[in-house]
Amino acid sequence: MRLRTLRIGSREFRWTARSGHVVGSREWHRTVRVRVWGAGKTSRVLQVDLLSKSWPCRMDSAFPASGEVRAIVDYALANGWAPGGRGTHPLTEAEHGERFELPSFLLTDRLVDETAPDPTLRVIRAHEAAGTQRSNGTVSG
Numbered sequence: 001m002r003l004r005t006l007r008i009g010s011r012e013f014r015w016t017a018r019s020g021h022v023v024g025s026r027e028w029h030r031t032v033r034v035r036v037w038g039a040g041k042t043s044r045v046l047q048v049d050l051l052s053k054s055w056p057c058r059m060d061s062a063f064p065a066s067g068e069v070r071a072i073v074d075y076a077l078a079n080g081w082a083p084g085g086r087g088t089h090p091l092t093e094a095e096h097g098e099r100f101e102l103p104s105f106l107l108t109d110r111l112v113d114e115t116a117p118d119p120t121l122r123v124i125r126a127h128e129a130a131g132t133q134r135s136n137g138t139v140s141g
Contacts, residue, residue, distance in 0.1 A: 006036075006069055013038045013083075015069055022051070022110045024120030030060040031111055036073055038083025046076050046083070048091040051108035051119050055127035068102045075100050093117070101126075 006013040015036040021028045030052040035045050052062035064072075072091065079096065081089045091100070093107040093116060100107060106126060109116035 004066070004069075006066055006073065008070060008073065011038065013069075013073055014041075017064055017069075019063065020111070022108065022119055024123070025118050026120040027056070029119045029123060030054065030062055031108060032062070032064055032105070033111065034064060034069060034072060036069065036076075038073070038081075042086070043083050044081070044085035044087055044089050046073070046081050046089050046091065048072055048076075049093075049108050049111045050102070050105035051110070051123065053104055053106060053123055053126040053130070055123050062104050064102070064105065068105070071102060 001016050001018055004015050004017075006015060013036050015034060017032050017034045020031045020033065022031050023029075032050045032052070034048050034050060037043050037045055050064060052060050054060040054062055075096075076089065076091055077083075079091075081091075091107065093109040097107045097109075106122055108119060108122075110119055
């Protein structure tokens with residue numbers, strides 16, 4: 001697992017991402033756990049579990065780019081993450097899933113809660129919504 005650096009203004013953040021999979025009602029889905037430190041290695045870590053929107057997902061290799069990690073950091077800072085503290089600050093689907101998503105990812109709690117919403121249904125809905133937006137001309141492709 002590689003430690004990456006993200007600079008926002010004069011501030012430096014370090015982050016890692018580890019890919020995995022989670023089972024849904026129809027198939028397995030790619031996940032990526034992103035962890036971000038903003039005040040040194042013993043500071044309060046931001047943790048977010050991402051669910052790839054790729055459908056069908058058999059050949060999925062989605063991985064967050066630095067711009068997506070920046071969007072995660074910006075959102076988390078605006079919603080209560082204080083990097084200088086201790087412990088873990090989770091960005092959860094239950095609390096933030098309705099307000100935050102990335103172009104290629106949704107938040108998921110399925111990695112820590114097997115009763116969290118079905119990833120297959122969520123990915124299909126996101127895929128269909130993207131198709132509807134493209135057909136309405138609201139998304140460039």
